[in-house]
Amino acid sequence: MSRCIGARIALRTTEFPGLPRARVPPMSRNAPRLASLAISCAVATPALAQDNALTSAVDAFGERAGIEQSGLYTESQVRGFDLNDSGAYRIDGAYFGRAAAMDDTVLSSVGVRVGVNAARLDYPAPSGVVNYRLREAGAKNELRLGLGFRDFGTRVVQADGSAQAGTFSVAGGVLWRPLQVHPQGYRGSGVNAGGVATWKLAPDRRLRAFTSIYRRHYDGDYAVTPSGTAMPPALRPLHQYSPAWAETVGLSTNTGLLFDGRFGGFEVDLSAFRSVFDIDKNDFTLISADAAGNATATTLRTPRREKHATSAEARIARSFAAGAFDHRATLSLRGARTRNEFTSSQAIPLGAFHLSGDPPDLAEVAWSGRRGEDRTEQLTASAGYALTWNDRLQLRFGLHRVRYDKASQALSGNRTQRVSLSTHHNASVVFNLTGRTALFGSWVTGLEESGAAPGSASNRDEVLPPGEAEQKELGLRHALTPRLTFIGALFDVSKPSQGLRQDGSFGLIGEVRHRGIEASIAGKLNDRTNLVAGLVRFDSEVSGPLVDAGLVGSHGVGVAQTVAAASIEYRLRENWSLDASLSHTGERWANTANTLKAPALTTLSLGTRRRFVLGQHPAELRVVASNLSGEEGYTVARSGLLTPVPPRTIRAVLTINFGSKD
Template sequence: MTLLIGTARNPGRFRLRSASLPLLALALPYPHAAQAQVSRTEDNAITNADDAFGQSVGNERVGLYGADDVRGFSPTEAGNARIEGLYFAQASSPGGRAISGNMIRVGLSAQGYAFPAPTGIVDYTLFRNFGGLGANMRLEYGQYGSPILLADAQLPLGADAGVTLSLNLREQERHEGGRANNMGLGATIAARPWEGAQIIAFASEFRFWHDPAPPVSFPDGDFLPPEYKRRELLSQPWALRDNRNTLFGAVAKLPFGEWRVDVGLFQSGRRVPETYSDLLTRLRPDGTTPARVIVANGNNRDDVTSGELRVTRSLVTGPMAHKLIVSARGRVGERVFGGPLRINLGESTLLEPDFRAEPTFTLGPENLDKVQQGSVGFAWSATVPGRFSLDASVTQSKYRKNVDFASPTREDVRVRDTPTTGSLTGSVFLTRNLVLFGGHVRGFEEALVAPEAAVNQGDAPPALRTRQTDLGIRYAFPGNIRLVAALFTISKPYFNLDENQVFRELGSNTNRGAELSLAGQILPGLNIVAGAVLIDSRITSPLVDAGQIGSRPIGTSRRRMIFDADWRLDGGTSPLSFDISVIGLSAQVGNAAGTLMAPANTTVDLGMRYRFKLAGANALLRAQVNNVANVYGWNVSGSGAFQYRPRRHGSVALIMDL
């Protein structure tokens, strides 16, 4: 690896070549005779999944939903994130190497989960090491030839304590063309002071830089952008993005007989010294535009400190187990944003490179956004195993938001609110294998930040009141197959761009839908995860009644289907296994009027695993081909920006438990 120290504009750029990866790996701890505490060669999201609603394990993920999309909404944008089950407000996604995976808590998986939230919860888990010694390494030749190194080392600090150190280096060949660098670092210290107790402190950082801003297009009519060559670099050579995310914190889970104390404190930060957006507005059918706009921004930061203290009392009365929970949670955040400059390059095209000289510009003054929120919650649960469960909670919050705009023409924002939210959920065993579940949840959530196409880019409206109701069944087939089916409805205010490209509240948005999950082992060695979600997303607004906007939000689709299968030969004993992933997405709404639709598409991914011994260590060869049929499809953002989906690409990785 060669480390090149550049200017302040492009600091710390590295060149990571495939041939240098094994040399770099020699610098890692290599306890050859030790048993690795965590086996990365066994990471497999398909075989670990309990349902089809979303789970990640290491670098593998599976499911209908992800951290940015649950039932048509984003739990992370809404502030519905947790770390080890405890409240966590994030300035950015935890991209460092302290997080080992996540699980989407929605529907049945949210049953029995204290203080659920509308649109679901993304619950992150941490690396932990209680006295183990070992190391793991992943050398990957990734998409379009991207060299990647991921490494973890576990070091003991006694019989019940240890350290995990993690590293991620990647020189990423972007699917839009060009190359970007990113690096992730992480460390955790874990201790088990007594049986059942855990204390974990962690720190992580994720940085990406020299990242080209790919162009996105906004058709000026009821037509799709023309298909253009994928992987061709169309970005302006000077429009490079730089982003640094940090996450620090600690979690303690301390049982004291019938009492339990859980506490978590987290600090999440984001630094954006330089970023750009490349917008081909008013795109014509021939791929040309009269106004290619570069939105330059920078010197932005976002810091938020959050945490939760939870005390739980468990008791048993006859056949019934009870839990009483008192929770105090809060967050304090400060965000510096704004100051963007819109640079109109004039006439341009989407079909071929159109590089321009870097203009001289000065960013405008930044705005300051401060938010404080404190909440006290009470929850009660009652369970009779094999019979029923009932969970209820109520939370009283105090919310303050102050936005000081630098421009004297804009009125500052002052919001004070004291919302009361709550939930009532439960499940009943109709038979030994059939469970009926459901619930109603009212929440208080953050709103989306104004996108790059908005003239008020970066603005964040005050928090919103939301609600969700769902009802479903789970049936456990003989063996290890579980079927989950549910109906749901979610309502929240609808924000998007108006006719003046101002991001503001335009009405209310209700998502009604049905979801289906089938997961488990159908034969020895053969696991499947299959699911579908059907969503009728509707806007209620005077603008809809007047015909100024359509009744469905931009970027939404009515149907998403997945099918994943992992087949390990010889009844699950062979070193060789194959996997397939099929994702089908129906047409997406492409403009505010609802008169343009991005076509439906289905992609197929294929993979293979081969397990073997290398120098006495467990090793895995992992090969994948994504978008096997090389389908050309469009993705539409919530603001109406079109961007093509990645073309066919492959990867191969060597993973070792050292």
């Protein structure tokens, strides 16, 4: 913990420049090292069974702690782009090839890094970066037990804690949902378990290992597509439209090993991860409905299929000083190997019905069809250089050479292979105009994954070829007060666009460009009030031969070009607080022809957090009511699939700490 405390002090000058000079210590010769440490330690304190994303957020660009979320962006969507495809994920700064999402039982929090908070990454990504922060053991051995209800009546029993024994420590937890209800009305159960072990080999050397597992089972997936020129009416809240025999069973696992250490003047970071997404069964019901609620449904049955991702990274850095300048040189080698299985779908037509009722109850049909597979290997060699001049200027440059090798076996049995070599770069600058104000800019290019075709496409689950993305950005960071910071930026991000083709297949159809402005205000208004508020507005422009031919529109599907979010927490007393969150998502095109729009959505949530003593043990009661405005309608995915807006709900969880009397 002492390493993290020291890193937080240095954080004022290295990770977040532009704070008042009265609060800024002189630039350390070890600033780059401290900055890297601060990135991983900023919120890597022991995670509580009930976390608070608002108080841990350093900006309004996205922070999650457990199921608590604040800010404009999430770990799957940044600036209108889907990060599930781009692969821009890190674990405490280490490159992570993700097949399955990281489990909360091994995480303290998750942060989205764009703008000035991404300008110091050795290997940034054009769409932004999601950084998972692993749990760490607390100063005291602790055990926390929680019991209650999450959204939509989900029942939850959870336990987490940490323990230390000399130089060895562990932290982790278990989460059991005997009844899990999803926003779409799916019902089932789920269990999560995971832990992080840490061994301090020396004061400046550390070895960590983690593993997690998430098992879930529920009664099938469904989504809606519009069949007319207007949006379908709202679905019945929490109603399952899948047939009675529909089933989805999945297992996600993540395992990793990380080493970080200092050897003389060199910093060495090594990491290796294994991520597995295993779908045992998946029955997906596709509903086509018009504005009057008249619909037809087809259930697509697919058998077991897996996605495996193995990734590793080796980094070495050397920092040295020369007069008023600090220098840092880095070399790294990153590799990832993925294997993605996909299959044809067994279509089971259910027939016609009205959305006020249910699809006809037809007999179950066994799957029969064909299988395919994609194998991808990616190797990246990088060299970087960073220059710091006093506490005034920071420059960073990086050069990356990528070898991409993809072999595919299509459902038809045809085999193809493609090998490409490409060079990418990043450059960034942060200039402190004053002790309170800093300007920053960046230019990043990179090779990004394009994901897989969605369930509604004729080439369902087929992995798409990667594309080169580019991001340019210019912004300002200003300390409004010593505890409240404003960040504003202009950005321009372009990459290959995706969508449904005329033949029903899903793939790359041109180029999409998002140009806009984003703003964040985060920090403390006073001793009792925390605030996180943000706004992003951009133009989404699609170009390519299909647009030129008039077959698709010039705007992306499912992209809201205006998003605003604000969260505030007010502490009534020392152990009692109230909080509120307001979220607005603008209109989104619901088809590639740009003839149908989903309306804007604005939701309000209110909550309270009460800490007290129960039987001589510290306890906390967390209650949150969501979507109090009662919004109805649909959210739109980039594939054009519609899912219902989560209805009004409330959750309440009580947590008791058995490891501390404080």
